[in-house]
Amino acid sequence: MKILVLGGTRFVGRHIVEECLRRGDDVTVLYRGRSPSPFAGIARHVLTDRRAPTVEAAAVLAEPWDAVIDTSARDVDDLSPVLPLLGDVGQYTLLSTCGVYRRAPSRYGLTERAATIPADASHPVRASATRKLRCERYVRRRLDRINGPLLIARLGLVIGRYDDSDRxxxxxxxxxxxxxxxxxxxxxxxxQLIDATDVAHFLRDAVDHKLTGVVNVAGARxxxxxxxxxxxxxxxxxxxxxxxxxxxxxxxxxxxxxxxxxxxxxxxxxxxxMSVNISRATDAGLILRxxxxxxxxxxxxxxxxxxxxxxxxxxxxxxxxxxxxxx
Ligand SMILES: NC(=O)c1ccc[n+]([C@@H]2O[C@H](COP(=O)([O-])OP(=O)(O)OC[C@H]3O[C@@H](n4cnc5c(N)ncnc54)[C@H](OP(=O)(O)O)[C@@H]3O)[C@@H](O)[C@H]2O)c1
Incomplete structure (x- = not known):
């Protein structure tokens, strides 16, 4: 598979790149260069700010891709310069967060159909989730630009090697x-915590299976x-x-x-x-360590x-x- 990872050098993205390389994929990472890349010599590197792609980066984005895995879109400003440059994409995966759900306890856990927070919410703790929700909506509206199936992976709390969060x-x-x-x-x-290696396995499998729509990717409760x-x-x-x-x-x-x-x-x-329903993911092959x-x-x-x-x-x-x- 020829796979473009938008990001890929820090934590979850790094696990995804490792998993793709392990499977023999031809991987390109597109990032700014603020974090050192652990993939020198084993993946193709494109250094650019996705908010203002260089001419060289634009040419790379326009290549045909079996899959684009977007780990670094945090706001619409990250998507609007990139999506119009893409050519043929087998599958576009946007990493989002379960933080987009309204905090309403549910007996069966939050499914992909659960209500989401208002996209214009100004709650400071939820600001990043609000921006992610706007990303989800933006990508959905521009599916024609991507020319391929879209998977929105809403991640729960992720743990594992390379995790530099304070949790x-x-x-x-x-x-x-x-x-x-x-x-x-x-x-x-x-x-409810999920290992980053489980996320990476699942998302790479999802490319093979052309999984589309929205899927919660979280750990066992x-x-x-x-x-x-x-x-x-x-x-x-x-x-x-x-x-x-x-x-x-x-x-x-x-x-x-x-x-x-x-x-x-x-x-x-x-x-x-901490009570996210993961039935769709497990039915689609998510295995948890x-x-x-x-x-x-x-x-x-x-x-x-x-x-x-x-x-x-x-x-x-x-x-x-x-x-x-x-x-
Ligand atoms: N960790 C969790 O518990 C959790 C929970 C829910 C959702 N998520 C989501 O999972 C995703 C993965 O996050 P991660 O940090 O672990 O991913 P990562 O792909 O390992 O690291 C982030 C990458 O994005 C690149 N990047 C950031 N801004 C960029 C820009 N403007 N232009 C080009 N490259 C840029 C960084 O490059 P530079 O080093 O050059 O900046 C880095 O390579 C995120 O979307 C996050 O919201 C994570």
Whole structure:
């Protein structure tokens, strides 16, 4: 397959490129060059800002492609200069997010038919999802320009090697440091994480199967107790989880999600996004790795990069809070 990846050098895109190369595809990555490419010598590189493609990049975009996988469209401004330049495309895959759904809990989880947030919402936390939704609508309206089938892959929270977000990294880092670990989450808090390698396998298979439409690509639903225990045990350090409970944590003004990532209090509307229905993807062949395997992999990656974000719970404060909790 001759595949163009718009992006592809950081995290999810990097896994997609690795998967395509593993299958023997002829891969081109188009990116700005801000992140170093790990694919020097094994993929064709086109350096350009997609918001203002160079003449050379325009010529590459116009080539016939078995598939274009777009990991880097974050706003319509990323799409409007690119789509008119494309020639024959076997399949266009736009990576979107489950963040586009309205935060309305549903018994069967959010399906692809669930209501979406208003496309003009100005909620700061949802601004990036709003922009993604506008991207989805823009691509749909310009299907004639793409001349091929369109897949919109709405991704849930992704974890794995190369993940440079602050989310699972907090727990990996905390487990690697060892000692008493403050855990504010309710044991039953919903958690849904997907390994980037599973995303990559699925999206590459989707090219073969010419899957079209909208598909949720998210992990298996689990709970906070399972996740935290898996991370703490797999790290292999001496750790004691201190399950202080949500009320204690909120009373002491701990900030869910930012200060302690992946913690969503029972009242948080964002919990709806931890219950995404993935039946369409599994019917289409999505296979999920067991969580412990993903955690082991992620721990290996985190052990190499180590670091503590300024936003996360300060170590001294964590110790102090645990002492208070123990009374
Ligand atoms: N991680 C998650 O949990 C999650 C959840 C839901 C959805 N998603 C979606 O998954 C997708 C993958 O994100 P990723 O960062 O992991 O992908 P990635 O493809 O590994 O990295 C982003 C790539 O986009 C390129 N890029 C960004 N802006 C560009 C521009 N204006 N022109 C040309 N290239 C540009 C970057 O190049 P430079 O280095 O040169 O900037 C980089 O190669 C995103 O669409 C994201 O919204 C992720």
């Amino acid at each position: 699972l990294a907090y727990w990996l880092e905390r487990a690697l440091r060892g000692g008493d670990v403050l855990v504010p989450m309710d044991d039953r808090q919903a958690i 689990t709970d906070a107790r399972t996740l935290v225990d898996t991370v703490l045990t797999r790290a292999g350090r001496a750790v004691t989880p201190c399950r202080v409970g949500e009320d204690f944590a909120l009373t002491h003004r701990l900030q869910p999600w930012t200060e302690i990532p992946l913690w969503l209090p029972a009242s948080s509307p964002e919990l709806a996004l 067991p969580l412990p395997d993903s955690i082991t992999d992620a721990l290996g990656w985190q052990a190499l990069r180590r670091g503590w974000s300024q936003r996360w719970l300060d170590h001294a404060r964590e110790r102090d809070l645990i002492q208070r909790w123990r009374g």
